[in-house]
Amino acid sequence: MPFANIKIPEAALTGAQKAEIVHRVTAMFVDDFGEAARPHAMVLIEEVADGGYGRADEVFVVPEAYRAKT
Known part of the structure; x- marks a missing residue:
């Protein structure tokens, strides 16, 4: 399962921007x-x-x- 953990400053991004990051990653x-990786991809912001x-x-x-x- 591919996994990405992205840390950002609190309140630096909107919900839509975070959703875009999830989509792009x-x-x-x-x-x-x-x-085949799509259903197993995990992106944690x-x-x-x-x-x-x-x-x-x-x-x-x-x-x-x-x-x-x-």
Whole structure:
């Protein structure tokens, strides 16, 4: 079973954008493994709360301008 775990900042993407990621990753699995992989493809999108991760020794918080508009 192909599996992808994608972590994104909380509130960075809309539901439609997350659905598009699921669709595209599933399509990539099908391209690589064949159509038989589609019913077994698992795409997990995890939202990480602000302050729950860091980069370059800094705790990261998503600026308001980059948050998903619902």
